[in-house]
Amino acid sequence: MTAKLQVLCLDDEPHVLDALRRHLRREYDVVTTTQPQEAVDLLAAGHDGSVAVILSDMWMPGMTGVDVLERARSISPDTTRVLLTGDADVHSAIAAINQGKVFGFMLKPCPPRDVRATIAAAAEQHRRVRAERELLEATRKGSIDALTDALAIMRPGLAGRAGRRQRLVERLCQRLGVADAWQIVMAARLDEIGAITLPPSATSAIETGTSASATEVEMLANLPHLTDSVLARIPRLEAVREIIRHQLPTDRDPMSPLRPDAPDGARLLQVVREYDALIWRDTSPDLAIATLSSRKIHDPEILGALAEIVGMRLPNEAVRGVEVDDLATGDELASDVHTVDGTRLAARGQVVTERLLVRLRDQTLTPGLQNPILVIHVIDL
Known part of the structure; x- marks a missing residue:
């Protein structure tokens, strides 16, 4: 079963939070608070983007909704930000757009159907942002791995x-x-x-x-x-x-x-x-x-x-000699690795990758490797 996305609701009126919880609890994991600082702390605790949407009231004691959403943007940029306000003040709206980069507005009183539609759109925005980030991360990792593998070979x-x-x-x-x-x-x-x-x-x-x-x-x-x-x-x-x-x-x-x-x-x-x-x-x-x-x-x-x-050397590190079949990805080489005719295949300090491991094993056939291969071995203390 897919876990529900988390929605954080902030309002200084408990009855508003009760209503939001009733409207949203079927589709979402709803977390509520009347304290702006607590909302910021909850976002910081889930800074990896586990909070999909934050819905904040505009006017609260000590901190405005714009302030909260601006801090939310800094702490958890993947969290979609929605403003709930009882008035349509233009200046407040402009501040929310410029500082908090809000995704949408809801004006009190807001019908349940509109609440669910706005939060659904905000949750979908969160999914798109996370999917794009994961794609970029995979692209970055693949590109870097390809470059470092090429450097290791050449x-x-x-x-x-x-x-x-x-x-x-x-x-x-x-x-x-x-x-x-x-x-x-x-x-x-x-x-x-x-x-x-x-x-x-x-x-x-x-x-x-x-x-x-x-x-x-x-x-x-x-x-x-x-x-x-x-x-x-x-x-x-x-x-x-x-x-x-x-x-x-x-x-x-x-x-x-x-x-x-x-x-x-x-x-x-x-x-x-x-x-x-x-x-x-x-x-x-x-x-x-x-x-x-x-x-x-x-x-x-x-x-x-x-x-x-x-x-x-770290207290639990030692150098030992191994055969190529005993090498594992993640091992750190303590010396250069040469073929029997003197060609250097890997250098001291390299970490063994899957590609390097395949290359070294291939070289055991022709022309063969100089043995043993020295690696840094971590001893369990």
């Missing part, structure tokens, strides 16, 4: 590098309590995806941090903008692209500070990228942190948090 070193930095960003954001951390994590995963289009010599320069020619220097300097153009057609990545656009090449000496308008996420990711570049050149973690600090261009709070977490 440039395994860069895929491993992205994996290392992504996990470091995740731990750093967790330590700092960063809001919307997913945007920075996604930027760490994708910030060099444009390198797929560059020649192998240029991508080698990205890995080693040393450019061999002026042409390579120019290509690497343009990499954030190249990546941005690759990601431009993927929906809902605007904040991620903004972080990526502000990144600087990590092979410059001395390093320059980011532009003043760079978002905080860009500053955090730039620290991780510079740290990873130093580690890749066999700099010790302590010296890498000291080098970043000496540049005097990074947030001391970010550097302090980074110093606390780098160079430390």
Whole structure:
């Protein structure tokens, strides 16, 4: 049986709420309150859009219906907003449209048939919004997975590098309590995806941090903008692209500070990228942190948090060798994976995906893999 959609009704007159509940309870899960702040709190508790429709009275003590619907729009944008008012004041209507972006109005007294019709239309609007969002999310995920799979096949070193930095960003954001951390994590995963289009010599320069020619220097300097153009057609990545656009090449000496308008996420990711570049050149973690600090261009709070977490394996992590048949999706590689003739198929730091697993298993036949494969194993404590 399909669960009923939830409708939240707010009015300071209990008898109005009783009537709304009677009219709507057959089709909907009706939640009522006479307190504007309680309605806002209920929306915040279901911020994922579990409240399909909010119906708010216009005039209430402490907070107007316009105020409530404006906050509802911010807290739960997928929730359809409907205003209930006892007068047809033009100014109130304009305020509701401009601030609360209401879907519809109902004027008191409202016949039961009109109540049900308005709420049915609002619920259908909610379904359409959610369906569109789910379609966009599926499109975004499919596009990103396809790009990262292509990077893993064509440039395994860069895929491993992205994996290392992504996990470091995740731990750093967790330590700092960063809001919307997913945007920075996604930027760490994708910030060099444009390198797929560059020649192998240029991508080698990205890995080693040393450019061999002026042409390579120019290509690497343009990499954030190249990546941005690759990601431009993927929906809902605007904040991620903004972080990526502000990144600087990590092979410059001395390093320059980011532009003043760079978002905080860009500053955090730039620290991780510079740290990873130093580690890749066999700099010790302590010296890498000291080098970043000496540049005097990074947030001391970010550097302090980074110093606390780098160079430390989690207590329940260990490295072990496995055969390819024992690999599983989600495993993190602790070393590069090569064929017996020396071709690199995957890089240290990559997370094993279904596509990579199939590719590695195919290679066990011809020409075969160098064994064992080292992975980071999580031990149950």
